[in-house]
Amino acid sequence: MIAEWTQYLGGALLVVASLFSVLAALGMLRFPDVYMRLHAASKAGALGLGLVFLAIAVVSLDFAVAIRALIGLFFILATAPVSAHLLARAALRSGPRPTEKTSISPRFLDR
C-alpha cells in the first residue's frame, strides 16, 4: 500500500534527522572555537529540522499539511545561513579571536 511505503520512508527520514541533530550538538560540545561551532550548528542543525519537516510532508498524506511542512522546510533552509552569517560577523567583531586551527582570511581579522 502507498500508506505503508510512506511510513517506512518517513521513519527513516526521522532517524537520519535526529542523527544529524546529535552530530550538530556533538560538534557544539567538542569544537574548540565559536566559528567551528557555528559551522557544526548552522549546517547540521538546520538540516536536522529540515529533514523532520520533509518526513512530516511524506508521512501526513494530506496536501495542506504537506504544503505547510514544505513551507517550513524552505523557511529553515533560507534563514539558517542568514542567522549564521550575522552571528559570525558579530562574534568576529566583538568576541574571542579564532584559534590557530580556524582558517580565516587575514583581511577579516583587522577589526
Place this chain on the structure above:
Amino acid sequence: MSGSVFLDMTTAIALVLLGIAFAFTLIRLLLGPSLADRILCLDTITLLAAGAIGVFAIRSAIYVYVDIAVAVGLLGFLSTAALARYLLSRSNEEHR
C-alpha cells in the same frame, strides 16, 4: 513489521536522540566562554525544540503541531538576528 509500528519505533528513537542533543547543547550553554557561544546555543536549542515538536506531530498524528514547529523556527531566527545585532552594537560602543 507494519508501517505504523515502524513509525512508532523510529519516533521514539528520534525523541531519545533529540534529548541527547539537548543535553550536549545545554552543557555547552553552561560552559560557553563567550556571549556568542551562548547565543549560538540558544539558536540550536530552538531548532531542536522545533524538531522535537515536529517528531511529536508525527507520533501523535495531530498535524496542528506542524504550524507550531514552523512558528518556533521563525522565533529562533528572529531572536538570533536580534541578539547578533545587540552583540554588534555593544562591541561598537566599547570601541568608541
